[in-house]
Amino acid sequence: MAFRDGxxxxxxxxxxxxxxxxxxxxxxxxxxxxxxxxxxxxxxSGFASARNLVARGLSPAGEVLEAPVRWTGDVIDAVGGYFxxxxxxxxxKARIRDLESWRDEAVALRNVNERYEALLKLKxxxxxxxxxxxxxxxxxxxxxxARVLDAGAAVGVQVGDPVMSEHGVVGRxxxxxxxxxxxxxxxxxxxxxxxxxxxxxxxxxxTGDGGPNPRLEYIRGQDPVKEGDVLLTSGDGGVFxxxxxxxxxxxxxxxxxxxxxxSDLTPIDYVRILLFQDFAATIDPAALxxxxxxxxTAAEAADRAxxxxxxxxxxxxxxxxxxxxxxxxPTP
Amino acid sequence: MIRKRPTPVQRPGWIIWPxxxxxxxxxLLMTPLRIAGLSLPEPVFPMVLAFAWxxxxxxxxxxxxxxxxxxxxxxxxxxxxGLWGLALLMAYGGAVxxxxxxxxxxxxxxxxxxxxxxVIAFTSAYITTMLRARVAPDLPSVLWQFLATLxxxxxAQRLIAFFEDAEIRSW
Numbered sequence: 132m133a134f135r136d137g138x139x140x141x142x143x144x145x146x147x148x149x150x151x152x153x154x155x156x157x158x159x160x161x162x163x164x165x166x167x168x169x170x171x172x173x174x175x176s177g178f179a180s181a182r183n184l185v186a187r188g189l190s191p192a193g194e195v196l197e198a199p200v201r202w203t204g205d206v207i208d209a210v211g212g213y214f215x216x217x218x219x220x221x222x223x224k225a226r227i228r229d230l231e232s233w234r235d236e237a238v239a240l241r242n243v244n245e246r247y248e249a250l251l252k253l254k255x256x257x258x259x260x261x262x263x264x265x266x267x268x269x270x271x272x273x274x275x276x277a278r279v280l281d282a283g284a285a286v287g288v289q290v291g292d293p294v295m296s297e298h299g300v301v302g303r304x305x306x307x308x309x310x311x312x313x314x315x316x317x318x319x320x321x322x323x324x325x326x327x328x329x330x331x332x333x334x335x336x337x338t339g340d341g342g343p344n345p346r347l348e349y350i351r352g353q354d355p356v357k358e359g360d361v362l363l364t365s366g367d368g369g370v371f372x373x374x375x376x377x378x379x380x381x382x383x384x385x386x387x388x389x390x391x392x393x394s395d396l397t398p399i400d401y402v403r404i405l406l407f408q409d410f411a412a413t414i415d416p417a418a419l420x421x422x423x424x425x426x427x428t429a430a431e432a433a434d435r436a437x438x439x440x441x442x443x444x445x446x447x448x449x450x451x452x453x454x455x456x457x458x459x460x461p462t463p
Numbered sequence: 464m465i466r467k468r469p470t471p472v473q474r475p476g477w478i479i480w481p482x483x484x485x486x487x488x489x490x491l492l493m494t495p496l497r498i499a500g501l502s503l504p505e506p507v508f509p510m511v512l513a514f515a516w517x518x519x520x521x522x523x524x525x526x527x528x529x530x531x532x533x534x535x536x537x538x539x540x541x542x543x544x545g546l547w548g549l550a551l552l553m554a555y556g557g558a559v560x561x562x563x564x565x566x567x568x569x570x571x572x573x574x575x576x577x578x579x580x581x582v583i584a585f586t587s588a589y590i591t592t593m594l595r596a597r598v599a600p601d602l603p604s605v606l607w608q609f610l611a612t613l614x615x616x617x618x619a620q621r622l623i624a625f626f627e628d629a630e631i632r633s634w
Contacts, residue, residue: 146521147521149523150521150522150523150525150526150559151556151559151560153523153525153526153527154526154552154555154556154559155556156526157526157527157529157530157548157552158526158549158552158553158556160530160545160548161530161533161545161548161549161552162545162549163545164534164544164545164548165543165544165545165546165549165591165595167544168543168544168545181538181544182538182541185538185539189490189539192490193493193494196490196491196493196494197494197495200494200495200496266495267495268490268493268494268495269493269494269495269502270493270505270539270540270541271502271503271505272505272540272604272608273592273600273601273604273605273607273608274540274542274546274588274589274592274600275540275541275542277540277541278495305541306541313541315541320592320596320598320600321595321596338598339598340598340599340600340601341592341600341601341604341605342600342601342603342604343601343604346598398495398497399495400495
């Protein structure tokens with residue numbers, strides 16, 4: 132007997148209403164969740180815990196799924212390496228010759244730069260340690276771009292750490308569990324990265340929109356960007372260290388500036404997570420927001436100056452010290 | 464007394480198995496495989512459920528299961544919680560409302576219906592993302608995912624055909 136022949140076959144309207152009501156309730160529940168889920172509070176919210184829990188479960192599954200891909204890639208690389216060894220050798224030799232001149236220039240510039248830094252007493256960022264990780268799962272849709280990595284809090288990874296491929300910045304960590312972490316890619320719609328144009332030092336905001344080439348917004352200065360300009364992280368806001376390579380500026384069909392990411396040059400498989408401490412984490416917000424001492428009145432300032440003068444004045448010589456003891460008369 | 468054997472739609476499997484299969488398909492296509500510079504497509508597998516469940520049998524369990532599937536999809540993809548739940552439910556709601564007009568028609572009509580519902584789901588996701596992130600998602604990428612989701616129509620059709628007597632029900 133089919134279900135439509137049951138005792139409720141004539142009960143049509145209430146069923147319709149029930150289904151519509153259930154759909155409306157479910158839509159409302161989805162809306163409430165959507166409003167309540169603030170992803171900027173990623174490290175503390177209950178939603179973040181749920182996401183981290185899923186990342187914990189996904190990491191082993193991703194490793195299983197990714198293993199055949201990696202093995203296949205290794206086999207293709209091995210076969211390609213065998214057949215193209217000679218041409219690859221020529222190419223690499225030419226590249227080494229090119230890079231050697233760059234190396235000499237870099238050594239000279241580093242030397243000069245260190246002298247300038249020492250002379251100007253510049254406080255530069257210390258080099259950040261890093262850990263290697265493998266990308267095991269990948270979300271590429273227009274409404275979200277993220278990856279799951281197989282390294283987590285157990286090796287010191289924290290929320291906010293920048294992630295780089297061998298070519299450039301990939302994104303930053305937004306969720307961590309002991310043995311896995313989730314990266315928000317530069318291309319994600321919620322990703323905002325402060326960058327600078329290497330040639331002009333102009334600042335801009337790299338804004339992901341789910342496409343392969345994120346937008347360049349809030350560009351400051353007059354004509355600060357040209358086609359092919361190199362973009363680096365600016366370090367503004369302390370989320371990323373300054374100077375990490377991001378990509379190259381390019382105009383889209385509508386004339387808006389976009390960025391061809393360096394990290395998009397090759398598949399992102401192995402990455403480097405920089406254990407970079409966010410600038411905001413090194414300062415004490417309470418100390419910064421402490422109320423300032425009100426300025427002194429003129430009389431108070433005069434008293435204070437007098438007290439300071441007294442405190443810094445050389446001690447008065449004692450009378451004994453003033454009149455040094457006469458040396459005993461020499462006896463003949 | 465002879466105990467009646469439950470029809471496929473009377474068993475919980477008509478909800479659970481397709482739901483698990485759609486999540487497994489999603490997980491499978493999250494593999495970071497790139498061939499000749501192109502990544503794997505990333506269709507919204509649960510769109511098949513939003514369409515097929517409404518056609519097979521309007522049920523109170525359907526929207527609730529769809530909400531759960533949407534939330535799991537958000538967790539898998541790291542999207543804001545509720546994004547895909549809302550999009551799928553909008554499509555499901557549209558399917559339930561227009562069900563009487565389209566059930567029992569041919570494949571062409573069903574495919575057009577599926578296309579319209581997919582447009583509803585993607586428009587919902589697009590607007591929600593735009594309001595939340597204050598950025599309009601990249602249209603070519605949206606179109607690419609939309610086409611990949613449209614390509615799942617044969618799966619929806621097979622799911623409907625599997626539950627034989629469902630498409631005739633009109634109310």
